[in-house]
Amino acid sequence: MRPEPASGKNLPEDVAEFRDVIEVLTASPPPPVDDLAPRVLSRIRRRRMQRRVVLTGLVACAVGFLAWPPWEGPDLTLGQKARVSAADDWQQPESPSPSSFALMPADPRSSSTALRDVGSLETSLAMAREWLIRHQHPDGGWESIEGRPSSYRVGATSLAMLALMVDSPDDAVAEALRRARDFLVSNRQADGLFGPAITGSAYNHALACLALARLEALLPSDRQGAEALHRGLSLLARGQHADGGWGYFREGAEPNTGVTVWVLEALLEAERAGITGFTKEIERGIAWLERAISTDGRAGYRRAGDFPNGPETLTAAVAACLLKSKRAPSPLVARMIERVRADATHFEVFDYYRCFFQSAALAAVPEGVGDWESLVATVQSLQETSGDDAGSWPPIDRWSRAGGRAYSTAMAVLALRSL
Amino acid sequence: MAQAPDEASREEWAWLSRAAHGDDEAFASLVRRYQGRLMNFFARLGDQGHAEDLVQETFMRLYRNRKRARPDARFTTYLHTLAHRVWVDHVRRSTRRADALARAGRDPLLVHPGGVPVPGGGRIDADRLLARLSPEHREAIVCVILEGLEYGEAAVVLGVPEGTVKSRVHYALRHLRQFIDGKEPVP
Numbered sequence: 349m350r351p352e353p354a355s356g357k358n359l360p361e362d363v364a365e366f367r368d369v370i371e372v373l374t375a376s377p378p379p380p381v382d383d384l385a386p387r388v389l390s391r392i393r394r395r396r397m398q399r400r401v402v403l404t405g406l407v408a409c410a411v412g413f414l415a416w417p418p419w420e421g422p423d424l425t426l427g428q429k430a431r432v433s434a435a436d437d438w439q440q441p442e443s444p445s446p447s448s449f450a451l452m453p454a455d456p457r458s459s460s461t462a463l464r465d466v467g468s469l470e471t472s473l474a475m476a477r478e479w480l481i482r483h484q485h486p487d488g489g490w491e492s493i494e495g496r497p498s499s500y501r502v503g504a505t506s507l508a509m510l511a512l513m514v515d516s517p518d519d520a521v522a523e524a525l526r527r528a529r530d531f532l533v534s535n536r537q538a539d540g541l542f543g544p545a546i547t548g549s550a551y552n553h554a555l556a557c558l559a560l561a562r563l564e565a566l567l568p569s570d571r572q573g574a575e576a577l578h579r580g581l582s583l584l585a586r587g588q589h590a591d592g593g594w595g596y597f598r599e600g601a602e603p604n605t606g607v608t609v610w611v612l613e614a615l616l617e618a619e620r621a622g623i624t625g626f627t628k629e630i631e632r633g634i635a636w637l638e639r640a641i642s643t644d645g646r647a648g649y650r651r652a653g654d655f656p657n658g659p660e661t662l663t664a665a666v667a668a669c670l671l672k673s674k675r676a677p678s679p680l681v682a683r684m685i686e687r688v689r690a691d692a693t694h695f696e697v698f699d700y701y702r703c704f705f706q707s708a709a710l711a712a713v714p715e716g717v718g719d720w721e722s723l724v725a726t727v728q729s730l731q732e733t734s735g736d737d738a739g740s741w742p743p744i745d746r747w748s749r750a751g752g753r754a755y756s757t758a759m760a761v762l763a764l765r766s767l
Numbered sequence: 768m769a770q771a772p773d774e775a776s777r778e779e780w781a782w783l784s785r786a787a788h789g790d791d792e793a794f795a796s797l798v799r800r801y802q803g804r805l806m807n808f809f810a811r812l813g814d815q816g817h818a819e820d821l822v823q824e825t826f827m828r829l830y831r832n833r834k835r836a837r838p839d840a841r842f843t844t845y846l847h848t849l850a851h852r853v854w855v856d857h858v859r860r861s862t863r864r865a866d867a868l869a870r871a872g873r874d875p876l877l878v879h880p881g882g883v884p885v886p887g888g889g890r891i892d893a894d895r896l897l898a899r900l901s902p903e904h905r906e907a908i909v910c911v912i913l914e915g916l917e918y919g920e921a922a923v924v925l926g927v928p929e930g931t932v933k934s935r936v937h938y939a940l941r942h943l944r945q946f947i948d949g950k951e952p953v954p
Contacts, residue, residue, distance in 0.1 A: 360911065360918065362933065366940040369896075369947060370912055376893035378807035379815055381822075385795040385802075388826045392791070395827075468824065468856065698867045729863035733820050 394474065469764060472728050473514065476761045479739030480508050481524050483754065488531030490754040499552075500750050502535055502543035506555035507751070507758035513562050514765040525563060526570070532556050533576045540579035541597075548750075549597045550587075550607045557581055557614035564621040581618055584611050585629045592632035593640075602650050605640050608633055609665045616672055634675050637666050645683030660691040664705035671712040685709060689719045699745045700759035703727050711766030720766070727763045779842035787833040794833075798826050801843075804914070805850055811897055811909045812854055821857055825850045844920040847910065851924050858902075896943050904939035911936050 363370070484490060492504035509528045512521050536542055543552035560577040587594055593603025594611045612633045615626045640648045640662075647666035648654035655662070667684040670676035692706045707723055710716030732740050741760040743753045751759075779800070785793035802822055809818035828849045829836075836845060893913075897905050910921035911932065918936075922929040 360936070363912075363936060363940055366944060369940050369943045372947070373893045373896060373908065373912055373943075378803055379810045379818065381803045381806040381819070383799065383802070384819070384823060384826070385798040388798050388823055388830075389791050389795055391823070391827060392794070392830055471824070471827065725860070726863045726867055729860040730867055733817060 391471075391474075395470065469724075469728065472731050473761060473764060475731065475733075475739030476741075476757055477512060477515075477521065477739075479737070479757060480512055480754070481520055483740075484508070484524055484527065488527035488529075489535070490528075491752060492750060492755060493752040498750075498752075499544050499546050499548065500755075502532060502552040503548075503555045504751050504754040504758070505531055506542075506552075506559035507762075508754050509559040510555075510562060511758035511761035513559075513566055514761060517566065522567060525567060529560065529563060529570060529573045532560060533572050536576060540576070540583050542576075542580060545597075547596050547598055550594065551610060553580060553597070554584065554594075554607070554610035554614045557584060558610070558617050561614060561617040561621050561623065564618075564623070577618070578623070581615065581623065581626060584614060585626060587611075588629055588632065592636035594633070603636065604650050605637065605647055605662045605666060606649070608636060609669045612637070612669050612673065616669075630673065631675065634670065634673055637669065638676065638680065641666065641680060641684065645680070645687045647684070659687075660695070661699065661702040661705060663691065664688045664702060664709050668705050668708035668712070671709060681713075685713050685716060689716060692719045692723050697746075698730075699747070700727075700741070700756050700763065701745065701747050704759045704763045707763040707766045724764055724766075727760050730760065773841065776842045777838075780836075780838035783829070783833055783836060783842070786830070794826075794830065797829070801846060802826075805846075808847070808850055808909060808914060809854065811893065811913050812905060813897070813902075814857070817857065821850075821853050825853045828853060840923065841920065843914075844916065844923055847914065847916065847920075847924045851906070851910075851926075854906075896946070899943060899946055900939050904935050904942070907932050907935035908939050912940075 480490070489501050489505040490508045492498040492500040498504075505528055509525055512525055512528075517525060532542055537545055541549060541553055542556035543549060546552075557577060557580040560573055560580070564574065564577065584594070587597065588611075589595065589603045591603060593605075593608045595601040595603040595607055612630060615630050615633070618626060619630065637647070640650075640652050642648065642652045645663070646655075646659040647662040648659070649656055649662060663684055667681060667688050670681055670684070688706055688709045691702075692710060695702070703723060703726075707720060707727070710720035710723065727741075730741050730744075732738050732742060737753070740753050740757040743749075743751070743756045745756065748756050779797060782793040782797050786797070805822040805825055806818050809815075809821045814821070825846070829846060832849070897908065900908065906925055907921065910916045910924055911918065916924065918929050918932050921932045925932060
């Protein structure tokens with residue numbers, strides 16, 4: 349149907365005097381358009397498939413709830429039961445996907461605004477998923493910097509894997525994840541270290557362990573992947589300092605908050621996947637983090653009050669980690685959340701890394717909903733929507749120099765899903 | 768006042784109803800009938816570069832609302848209301864993006880809708896004319912003059928009183944007349 353400009357018989361009477369202006373306005377031909385129906389229908393069908401997967405997860409949740417109601421086990425939450433269930437059967441993947449948990453009432457993402465915007469958020473995530481799959485290399489990894497050798501391919505690959513795991517995987521995503529797992533397994537040192545032995549190994553290694561641990565709960569276990577993960581986790585445990593923190597993998601390096609948070613994320617994810625044996629390390633690590641927090645709720649880098657790059661990212665990272673661990677005293681976390689809320693709405697320089705942690709912290713507490721929505725909208729707004737980079741996020745922050753577009757895209761996706 | 772559904776509109780509502788019962792081809796018919804018109808809508812509002820994405824997003828919203836939509840107005844009014852909301856969200860997103868990019872040291876004009884310089888020489892065309900208008904006046908002109916909506920329908924689409932639409936159209940046209948007559952300097 350062609351447009352029906354008002355220049356003809358249906359021109360409003362009160363503007364007839366402007367007929368000449370209207371003629372200019374309506375003289376330009378409309379822009380050409382391809383048939384969009386196949387593309388729209390394809391999106392609709394993909395969305396239908398995703399809904400089926402989420403509904404299946406919810407049904408599984410409901411069945412689990414009925415089979416094991418909370419009043420029969422007051423010491424366990426539903427999430428803990430899911431973890432116990434996964435621990436009982438190593439081969440059995442944990443049934444509810446992150447996306448199905450997102451619909452649970454305790455999650456602020458189920459607020460009215462989040463539901464109202466869920467369509468465009470899903471579109472963003474679908475586009476990101478397609479970009480990530482399109483840019484996976486034949487060896488299963490992702491480039492941190494396209495066209496240049498980089499020491500952080502393992503880290504970029506692990507982050508891309510985490511981004512692909514924010515929703516239940518379809519066949520294409522599952523295949524990409526299997527290939528990425530093979531890439532990580534084949535990129536190890538003799539002692540089990542993922543990636544090259546460099547100063548920044550701690551990040552590569554902790555991220556690889558985190559990605560493989562999450563994969564354990566999502567796809568059927570793979571013997572080589574499980575073995576690599578266990579060796580990797582043991583290496584992390586051995587690298588813990590006497591005071592409970594973790595630092596760069598080099599002689600004389602002090603523990604720091606950045607590395608400690610990522611190692612704890614990996615150990616907590618392993619615990620969630622039912623891998624036992626690291627409780628003591630987790631608790632000592634949490635205690636180290638708590639000591640790095642000032643009374644005003646800000647987290648330091650090597651100790652409380654130490655802010656070589658500012659306190660915002662560290663505070664958000666520690667808050668998110670403590671909330672995830674469910675082991676921290678609530679007054680302390682409440683003070684940190686106040687800080688995170690203020691930092692999330694007043695920032696000087698955009699930073700995916702900080703946004704990721706802020707999003708995770710804000711999404712975990714009811715009072716953070718409004719700031720979380722605003723933060724997520726900002727991150728979402730940066731997504732490329734046309735050209736070869738459509739679906740990705742531009743590598744514009746200070747860490748993108750090391751991680752490239754795979755890093756910025758993965759961090760943005762994780763920020764959108766608050767994981 | 769919104770117009771009652773005419774014959775074409777009744778057919779379109781019927782297609783949407785069939786889509787609500789799983790008939791994808793009926794939905795494809797709606798897409799094919801309105802895709803060109805919506806492309807024009809978004810392009811004239813000021814972002815031809817993203818028009819195709821915005822058209823797709825509008826149809827995705829229509830699909831999500833297929834069971835809730837009530838045929839108590841012309842279908843085109845309903846669809847344009849959705850399209851206008853998609854546009855408002857797009858502008859909001861683009862503003863946030865521009866803000867975030869500016870904070871990251873990038874030039875926000877590169878991504879802001881309407882911020883991309885319009886090519887062309889001295890010839891006056893619709894885009895150059897529309898670029899002279901404020902966003903509110905431009906929306907009113909696009910709805911009433913280019914899309915052919917009644918004032919009442921445009922009021923529903925834009926979420927403002929009918930009288931406001933009338934005055935915006937009138938002042939916008941008067942402003943453009945002054946521009947064409949050379950009473951206002953070319954930028």
